[in-house]
Amino acid sequence: MNMPYWFNEQSGEPLFWVKNRPVYLTGLIIIIHCFTFIIGVFAAAFDFSSWFVELSFNTRSVLLHTKIWQLFTYPWIHTPSLAFALDMLVLYWFGHDVEHAVGRLKYLLLYFSLIFLPAVLSLGLAAINPTLSGIMNGSDLIHFSLFIAFTCLFPSSELFLGIRAKWVAIIFLALFSLIDIASRSWMHLFWCWCSVAIAAYSIYGKNISHFLSPARLKIPIRKPQKSKEQESASLFKKKTEGDEAIDAILDKIAKKGMSSLTKSERAALEKARIALLRKDQKK
Template identity: 80%
Template sequence: MNMPYWSNEQSGEPLFWVKNRPVYVTGVLILAHCVCFIIGVFAAALDFSSWFVELSFNTRAVLLHTKLWQLLTYPWIHTPSLAFALDMLVLYWFGHDVEHILGRLKYLLLYFSLIFLPAVFSLGLSAIDPTIRGIMNGSDLIHFSLFIAYTCLFPSSELFLGIKAKWVALIFLALFSLIDIASKSWIHLFWCWSSVAIATYSILGRKIFQYLPSFKIGMAKRKTQKPKATESSSTYNKKKTEEDETIDAILDKIAKSGIGSLTKSERAALERARIALLKKDQKK
């Protein structure tokens, strides 16, 4: 059957399957951005520049002319550029892991929060100081913020040349900030840090409550409760061995027949093993 079939799972599962290939929310977002990019290319070729102006976010247009649709349309307006390919690669590389950890619904909530909230914050800033205004389009800051979310989840994972994700995130954040300061793009600088703050809070926000006394008392009470019975070490080791044998069999199948030969359950098992390995690396 070539028809896609849908998954009812919400956490870490594909949105739907095409044959034996999983399609996640991240993949659908990439497809949507690519379609919008192609439309933008033809719009530019036909000198239909008003299309970019009406859908790009402009603080003055929203505040003075109530063009509220710009709050949601601006990230889908892409200027024809090779930078678009890098933007999609960032979404592909890091968005999938964030989606797997957060689950489908929370991931979508984060994504649209990164679209909507920084725009609203920038409107508030422009309303306070009318001299601070700007125009925004594209999704580069949204996807950079998803990378920040990935960094919060896996800070010690190694990226380029063995450099840990947390250091790569800090380097790029510093570079973006310095570029905005040099060009006096204060609205873009504010937008960047707002997006990063939203992404960081979405992952680490609950840890703030660890510093509150009442929360500590609650945690202490939980620790004094009788722990639940856990499975014996022999049972655990048996399950672990079975999982390892399953992964070894899947890897052998990939070596012999290619990754396209994997079934739905085999792909899901391989994905669980990959995420488990990432989590294990964070504990070292």
């Protein structure tokens, strides 16, 4: 199996720890979104809604009145609703695995690409056709696109009722597209597909160009390989040592709970979880 070109073998250290619990970049992003959501709730309660309009992304406002800051502020403007909780759950469930797989810096680049690139492309579309305009706020499409990135990394992972991730992604993408078509929300439809394309290309883009490259026609140089007996013995040793370590951690959890784990034990458990996802991917 060919791994996506962003795949990172190193899990990376968390940004910081809170009571022996690791906090990664995804967790920090969730904290920021929750903070801005609370601000929005109080702004709505005190009828201070003008800020909502000024900070949301509006193609006409940016093109005609050069309100460039809207390119930065719109993802953090949330309408008070229960949909925000679902949005954060999607980010928590899938964002962390994407961050773990591609690495912190590349994950951050992907996140901000999903913020800026669809907005800039929508401005270009609105400039070409002034009848098309749109208003955008919130981060639901950003986090849905992170789910698409997760699906590109682990398409065979089982999610709801044993359905594989790739089919869940196709179903939801089709539903979102049909809803936009029914409501004639052409700009939102364009934004949605741009975001999905960016997420998919960020994972598989280089693999596609490599596949089409004439260099693939060259005969690869074979490196000297170990004998099958040596490879089997080495692999068995690694698996045995790893299984024993994980068994000891699971036994500790059963006796003392998750809070008893050390930083290194949590990191080992996380690596084992990602390894299982990769194993499911190979099936």
